[in-house]
Each structure stands twice: as C-alpha cells, then as structure tokens.
Amino acid sequence: MQSASSSVREARRVLANRLRELVRDAGLDGKDLAALCGWHPSKVSRISTAKTQPSEEDIRSWCRACGAEDQAADLIASLRVAEGAWLTWRRLERAGLKRSQEERLPLYQRTRRFRSYSVWALPGLLQTHQYTEDVLRAIQRQRMTVDDVAGAVAARMERTRVLREGQRVFAFLIEEPVLRNTLSNPEAQEEQLGHLVTLSSLPNVSIGVVPVARQRPQLPVENFWIYDNTQVNVELVSGYLTLTQPSEVRAYADTYTRLAGMAVYGEQARALIREARDSLT
Missing domain, CATH: 3.30.870 (Endonuclease; Chain A)
Structure with missing residues (x-):
C-alpha cells in the first residue's frame, strides 16, 4: 500500500533527485560516492533512483562524502516527510492510543x-463516550498490548469541542x-x-x-x-x-x-x- 500513493512516491523522488544533485555538484559519480561511504555501488544506484529509501545515517554519510554536511539536516527533514506520508x-x-489521539x-x-x-x-467527532470506548477497546485488543483506552477516550472527547x-x-x-x-x-x-x-x-x-x-x-x-x-x-x-x-x-x-x-x-x-x-x- 505504501507504493500506491503518488504523494509518497513523489516525496521519495524529490529526495532522490536532491541527493543526485549533491553528487554532481561535488564532481563525483556513483562509484566514487560508494567508495567514500564504504558501500556497494548498487546501494548508491538504488537510493539515487528512489528504489530504496535511505536512512538518516545514509543521508549524513552521503552529505559528508559530497562535502555538503550543511545540507544534511534539510535532507533528513525531507526524508521524514516522505516517511510521514504513510504510517502503519x-x-x-x-x-499508545492516547498519544495518537492527542x-x-x-x-x-x-x-x-x-x-x-x-x-x-x-x-x-460524532461519537458518544461509550461508543468511543467500545471502538477504541476493540482497536486496542486487535493491535496493542498497552491499555490506555481510558486516556484515549478522554482525549477524543476533548477533541469534540471543536x-x-x-x-x-x-x-x-x-x-x-x-x-x-x-x-x-x-x-x-x-x-x-x-x-x-x-x-x-x-x-x-x-x-x-x-x-x-x-x-x-x-x-x-x-x-x-x-x-x-x-x-x-x-x-x-x-x-x-x-x-x-x-x-x-x-x-x-x-x-x-x-x-x-x-x-x-x-x-x-x-x-x-x-x-x-x-x-x-
């Protein structure tokens, strides 16, 4: 399902494009970058074509190799946008359920x-207290070991004030x-x-x-x-x-x-x- 969203794909593509530009601006190619980072060249290829999403440490290593460490924070922020578009x-x-409600x-x-x-x-926003409790209790039983349903219900009831x-x-x-x-x-x-x-x-x-x-x-x-x-x-x-x-x-x-x-x-x-x-x- 992650690949089904064009928003997710677009965010990954933009990040990959920016990483490729750093390599070009540094006068390097993929093999040079792989050697500087201690990676197999195929990893550079997968990241630069958005087939593999880099980790935050991958981005830091990439920026160091390109002499662009000052851009690492911004690129990591872009990575988090791409990751945040889809959340299991x-x-x-x-x-916990309470935190996700808040x-x-x-x-x-x-x-x-x-x-x-x-x-x-x-x-x-249309639920009563009891209906909310029953729905969130079912979710907690299906997906979670932490039981903070009471706090999650209170948080959702607070939200209905809007x-x-x-x-x-x-x-x-x-x-x-x-x-x-x-x-x-x-x-x-x-x-x-x-x-x-x-x-x-x-x-x-x-x-x-x-x-x-x-x-x-x-x-x-x-x-x-x-x-x-x-x-x-x-x-x-x-x-x-x-x-x-x-x-x-x-x-x-x-x-x-x-x-x-x-x-x-x-x-x-x-x-x-x-x-x-x-x-x-």
Whole structure:
C-alpha cells in the first residue's frame, strides 16, 4: 500500500533527485560516492533512483562524502516527510492510543472546513463516550498490548469541542449500514444514534446518509477526512495515509462531491437514523 500513493512516491523522488544533485555538484559519480561511504555501488544506484529509501545515517554519510554536511539536516527533514506520508498503525500507535489521539488535535484546531466520509464506523467527532470506548477497546485488543483506552477516550472527547468552538463548518457523509454496524451493546448504540440526531440540528453541522441502493454512480471507498483544501487523511486496514499533493486532495474532494450527491439530509437523514435506532428494539 505504501507504493500506491503518488504523494509518497513523489516525496521519495524529490529526495532522490536532491541527493543526485549533491553528487554532481561535488564532481563525483556513483562509484566514487560508494567508495567514500564504504558501500556497494548498487546501494548508491538504488537510493539515487528512489528504489530504496535511505536512512538518516545514509543521508549524513552521503552529505559528508559530497562535502555538503550543511545540507544534511534539510535532507533528513525531507526524508521524514516522505516517511510521514504513510504510517502503519503499529508505528502511529507505538506510544499508545492516547498519544495518537492527542497528536491529531492541532490539525483539528487549525482547520475551518471539515469533510468526512465513513463506511464502517461513525466519525470520532460524532461519537458518544461509550461508543468511543467500545471502538477504541476493540482497536486496542486487535493491535496493542498497552491499555490506555481510558486516556484515549478522554482525549477524543476533548477533541469534540471543536464542533462548538470557533467559526468551523462540518460535513459528514455516512453510509447507511454504518448506522447498524456497531461494536457496542444495543443500549450504547441507541444512545449513539440519538446523539447523532441531536448533532444533526447544529447550524454548522451537516450530516448526510448515503442510502443503501442497488445502483449508484459511486461505489463506497475507504474512510477519509478532508481538512480545508490542504490535506486528506485516509484510514486503511494496514495504516494511515496523509495526502497533501493538490491533485490527490482534489481527487478525494471530487469523490466526496459525488458521494454527497447521493446522500439524504435533514429530516430524511434523521428518519434513517431513527429507523436504525428503532430496529434495535
């Protein structure tokens, strides 16, 4: 999946180009560089063609060999951008679920226009305390040994304050089966769906439900968030993708527009939510 993102590929390509320029500027070739670094020439070739991503120490050695140690810090920063575009869940959550929840808060605070699409669970900003606990508990059991679910729930609940603070607008698209998919017991799910009805009445919140249909112009896709028009985050089975390349942001915005055109809103959406809630009993 890492190679599937053109944002990741582009970041790696740019880094490789900059490393090749250092070699040229130093009047060296690949064999010279390999000898100075103590590497096999094939390693230089793989790094310079973006087939292999260098380590931070590789970049430091490369810069020393080229007499460009002053550029090492900037190139390492570029490496971290390339690495940060794709994060496995294990890496993202290595310090615990609480930390991963807290680290996303600044992004929410600086965003003014949110668009969210959900195909398997309700988005975090719309979740009740119990629903959040049940979802994060399931994640913790599947992926982690550290149990900091209580702290992670508190952090996510703190994040929901952005719904009512500042001049922000929110548009949520939810596939209808999400209203019935749950990791919670019936009582917690009933509370969650009632909360969803309440939030749908906020003036700055739009909740659209995409009804189940036999034919549709846009098939369901993976869960994603669009932050203003600058960043998209995509949740995949294997990890968390951050996209900032304008063409990819536009692609997700266009997909969102097609999905939004299939959704129902207002009282029609609330009717589907209530129908799901009533089915619990």
